[in-house]
Amino acid sequence: MDDMSQASNLGLSDAGLLKTGAYIDGKWVEAVSGETFTVDNPVNGDTLATLAYCGADETKRAVDAANAAQPAWAAKTPKERAKHLRDLFNVMMANQADLARILTLEQGKPLAESMGEIAYGANYIEWFAEEAKRIYGEVMTQPSPDKRVVVIRQPVGVAALITPWNFPNAMLTRKIAPALAAGCTVVCKPASETPLSALAIAELCDRAGIPPGVVNVVCGDTRAIGGELTSNPIVKKLSFTGSTQVGKILTEQCVGTLKRLSMELGGNAPFIIFEDGDLDLAVKGVMASKFRNAGQTCVCTNRILVHESVKDAFVEKLLAATNALKVGNGMDEGVDLGPLVSAKARKTVDEFVEDAVSKGAKVHEGPSTPNGDCYSRPLVLTDATRDMRVFSEEIFGPVAPVFTFKTDEEAIQLANDTEFGLASYFYSKDVARCWRIAEALEYGMVGINEGIISNEMAPFGGVKESGQGREGSHHGLDDYLEIKSLTFGGI
Numbered sequence: 191m192d193d194m195s196q197a198s199n200l201g202l203s204d205a206g207l208l209k210t211g212a213y214i215d216g217k218w219v220e221a222v223s224g225e226t227f228t229v230d231n232p233v234n235g236d237t238l239a240t241l242a243y244c245g246a247d248e249t250k251r252a253v254d255a256a257n258a259a260q261p262a263w264a265a266k267t268p269k270e271r272a273k274h275l276r277d278l279f280n281v282m283m284a285n286q287a288d289l290a291r292i293l294t295l296e297q298g299k300p301l302a303e304s305m306g307e308i309a310y311g312a313n314y315i316e317w318f319a320e321e322a323k324r325i326y327g328e329v330m331t332q333p334s335p336d337k338r339v340v341v342i343r344q345p346v347g348v349a350a351l352i353t354p355w356n357f358p359n360a361m362l363t364r365k366i367a368p369a370l371a372a373g374c375t376v377v378c379k380p381a382s383e384t385p386l387s388a389l390a391i392a393e394l395c396d397r398a399g400i401p402p403g404v405v406n407v408v409c410g411d412t413r414a415i416g417g418e419l420t421s422n423p424i425v426k427k428l429s430f431t432g433s434t435q436v437g438k439i440l441t442e443q444c445v446g447t448l449k450r451l452s453m454e455l456g457g458n459a460p461f462i463i464f465e466d467g468d469l470d471l472a473v474k475g476v477m478a479s480k481f482r483n484a485g486q487t488c489v490c491t492n493r494i495l496v497h498e499s500v501k502d503a504f505v506e507k508l509l510a511a512t513n514a515l516k517v518g519n520g521m522d523e524g525v526d527l528g529p530l531v532s533a534k535a536r537k538t539v540d541e542f543v544e545d546a547v548s549k550g551a552k553v554h555e556g557p558s559t560p561n562g563d564c565y566s567r568p569l570v571l572t573d574a575t576r577d578m579r580v581f582s583e584e585i586f587g588p589v590a591p592v593f594t595f596k597t598d599e600e601a602i603q604l605a606n607d608t609e610f611g612l613a614s615y616f617y618s619k620d621v622a623r624c625w626r627i628a629e630a631l632e633y634g635m636v637g638i639n640e641g642i643i644s645n646e647m648a649p650f651g652g653v654k655e656s657g658q659g660r661e662g663s664h665h666g667l668d669d670y671l672e673i674k675s676l677t678f679g680g681i
């Protein structure tokens with residue numbers, strides 16, 4: 191079936207946004223082997239599209255194309271690069287409804303959430319279009335009377351961008367935008383579960399007039415594509431969002447060519463409610479943070495830590511809010527949670543619950559789900575304890591375990607007792623406590639009386655085994671720039 195017939199099945203108003211080839215050097219190409227793979231709807235397993243299954247050969251061609259395009263792209267003025275990014279922002283927003291539809295169909299999240307993700311993703315493009323014009327150098331202190339030192343910042347070169355299935359649009363734009371603003375060219379490898387969003391972005395890059403070779407997208411054999419991207423000496427930088435386990439493997443693979451790395455990895459977010467916290471606000475924050483994308487974000491609340499004196503009141507409110515959720519097909523009106531991305535993901539969540547129950551947790555089941563292998567029922571676990579897997583591992587599903595603590599020291603100790611350090615949240619009305627706790631939490635991001643912390647203006651990233659580097663904000667550019675010092679003598 192050609193792209194147009196496949197697109198008509200998806201109900202897109204612009205059929206040209208469904209792409210099934212690889213995007214290399216401004217052209218849509220098939221896999222050299224002729225092999226294909228399918229992308230399926232997690233609601234019912236129906237095939238949405240059949241795509242070119244690419245490997246190392248196509249990836250190498252994409253890297254060569256990015257390398258050939260890089261000098262001319264870097265030589266454009268920042269204002270010219272900014273204009274291309276601004277045009278990309280405009281075409282993305284003009285096609286928001288179709289992009290959201292593609293996203294929901296391949297990933298499962300509710301359509302309203304997908305509309306939000308497209309705007310979130312486009313905001314990074316807009317932000318870095320503006321930041322492109324603010325890549326400044328520095329004049330340093332002079333080391334001796336006859337010398338002057340100046341610092342300039344230059345693009346790293348060709349960047350490989352490997353992105354996950356949970357935010358198929360925004361995780362890619364959050365990398366493409368700073369890379370292009372800095373003067374880098376890119377080769378993107380989206381997750382095999384959700385590549386259609388990335389291919390639609392490539393099509394929009396073309397429509398925005400971004401020159402051939404500046405953005406390339408290759409889908410298919412994850413190992414072969416990843417192997418080429420991490421070993422090819424032309425690739426100077428790798429930016430990855432995904433699990434800590436895979437981040438470590440990619441880091442090892444990059445050692446041979448010592449690539450610059452940005453790693454946005456797993457989390458184990460604590461959500462602390464102190465005895466003086468506003469419980470209604472805290473429940474609102476937990477609901478937003480825990481159940482966003484059905485619990486499948488790396489900044490989702492993983493452990494709710496509540497002061498023992500307010501536990502009963504908090505749990506009562508949390509159960510009422512959880513029971514009011516609606517689970518179903520993300521394309522249907524009023525749905526809050528769609529299916530998980532796959533049946534395997536649902537099974538993993540079930541195992542977390544079984545482990546907790548076997549160790550004494552009490553289950554409070556939330557709303558029922560439609561039939562389907564990928565649906566996971568939202569639920570709250572009380573009497574949760576540290577020996578349960580939900581304390582130490584990332585759940586990535588709609589399960590909310592509640593732990594209790596007695597003192598601030600104990601809350602901090604529980605919160606920091608993990609190898610992860612991405613997002614954390616706490617609720618208190620005491621300003622002095624807010625400062626103390628925020629400083630003591632070993633996390634890259636802290637939400638204080640707030641459950642949603644992601645936006646293009648704030649640096650996003652973690653410490654410890656949650657990764658390195660920052661995305662968004664003006665710091666997001668640093669990951670794609672080299673610092674060069676120029677020492678002028680004989681003055």
Ligand code: SIN
Pocket residue numbers: 356357361431486487488489644
């Ligand atoms: C992620 O889950 O990787 C990112 C979530 C976000 O951007 O808020």
